[in-house]
Amino acid sequence: MKTRITELLGIEYPILQGGMAWVADGKLAAAVSNGGGLGIIAAMNADAETLRTQIQIARSLTNKPFGVNVMLMSPFTAEVAVLLTEEKVPVVTTGAGSPTPYMPAWLEAGIRVIPVIASVAMAKRVVRAGASAVIAEGGEAGGHVGEITTMALVPQICDAVDVPVIAAGGIADGRQAAAVFMLGAEGLQVGTRFLVAEECGIHQAYKDKVLKAKDIDTLTTGKRLGHPVRALKTPFSRNLLQAEYNADISNEQLEEMGAGSLRRAAVDGDLQEGAFMAGQVAAMVTKEQAAADIIRDIFDGMETCLKGASKWVE
Ligand code: TUI
Numbered sequence: 001m002k003t004r005i006t007e008l009l010g011i012e013y014p015i016l017q018g019g020m021a022w023v024a025d026g027k028l029a030a031a032v033s034n035g036g037g038l039g040i041i042a043a044m045n046a047d048a049e050t051l052r053t054q055i056q057i058a059r060s061l062t063n064k065p066f067g068v069n070v071m072l073m074s075p076f077t078a079e080v081a082v083l084l085t086e087e088k089v090p091v092v093t094t095g096a097g098s099p100t101p102y103m104p105a106w107l108e109a110g111i112r113v114i115p116v117i118a119s120v121a122m123a124k125r126v127v128r129a130g131a132s133a134v135i136a137e138g139g140e141a142g143g144h145v146g147e148i149t150t151m152a153l154v155p156q157i158c159d160a161v162d163v164p165v166i167a168a169g170g171i172a173d174g175r176q177a178a179a180v181f182m183l184g185a186e187g188l189q190v191g192t193r194f195l196v197a198e199e200c201g202i203h204q205a206y207k208d209k210v211l212k213a214k215d216i217d218t219l220t221t222g223k224r225l226g227h228p229v230r231a232l233k234t235p236f237s238r239n240l241l242q243a244e245y246n247a248d249i250s251n252e253q254l255e256e257m258g259a260g261s262l263r264r265a266a267v268d269g270d271l272q273e274g275a276f277m278a279g280q281v282a283a284m285v286t287k288e289q290a291a292a293d294i295i296r297d298i299f300d301g302m303e304t305c306l307k308g309a310s311k312w313v314e
Helices: 006-010 026-034 048-061 075-087 102-110 120-128 150-158 175-184 192-196 204-213 235-244 251-258 261-266 280-284 291-312
Strands: 015-017 038-043 066-071 091-096 112-117 135-139 165-168 187-192 218-221 229-232
Touching: 006 235, 006 280, 015 038, 015 175, 026 038, 026 048, 026 187, 038 291, 048 075, 075 102, 075 229, 091 229, 102 112, 112 120, 120 135, 120 150, 150 187, 175 187, 187 192, 187 204, 192 204, 192 229, 192 280, 192 291, 204 218, 218 235, 235 251
Parallel strands: 015 187, 038 066, 066 091, 091 112, 112 135, 135 165, 165 187
Antiparallel strands: 218 229
């Protein structure tokens, strides 16, 4: 398969792995890249040295291209931005804000910048600033999400910008992958399904929770704070949602409640107090597989769908 995304990134399949905080380390990214997709290391809320170690791990495990995701709400964004230019990482994706202040330096270093966006306005802004492509992420996704669904967002972004569009949010199998091509996307990003990849180092309790999830098992908290986050239902996430409706609880207290909750899920497997971020497709994720097999399965399913699509018209 050849799209502007496979050409731009030098990859076999137009499938990116989401840059999930506390999940997407150098080992997972290398496994995805070795499987023919684009693996992505999450810089998340960590400092530059922590990221440098993960980049070195990825480089020791693969010769294929991989990316780094910069979470723009991180207090370490400025130092991480410098490190990326030093390390000459081939691809940088960004999330949870506008990357434009950092883009001139990244572009100068020859890095391809592919921001995750959740609105037409932000897509136009990052393309003006030199983005090579954009990742249009719908609100079905896990983690920090926008309002608009993938189905509604992707064609609007495709109409608004000339760069290739990668769809994200709500994609776990070949049918969904094929569907986003019909919406105009030229690639797709998958997060939730890679949570259960064999090379993914999160706590087994997190994997089991995804494997057992049902369709209605996610909820979003944080709307009152202006950054909605989708996660699987736990006592913690239900309490946080309740607290948001309580006028006696301040925004500072809400932020305090959320702090460290993703770590408690991914590292400790704390089923009571953890934030098990996952998308609405969690229920479709039913078996642990090697990252390369996940990519192959999505791609094969997509190929079948796309080849069969003409049966609907004469
Ligand atoms: O960033 C993500 N997903 C994430 S980040 C994260 S860590 C976190 N934890 C708690 C609270 C907040 C963050 C967990 N999951 N996805 C990419 C994404 N970016 N989705 C939506 C956006 C986005 C939102 C607003 C991109 C740009 C944007 O611009 C706002 C503005 O106008 O500055």
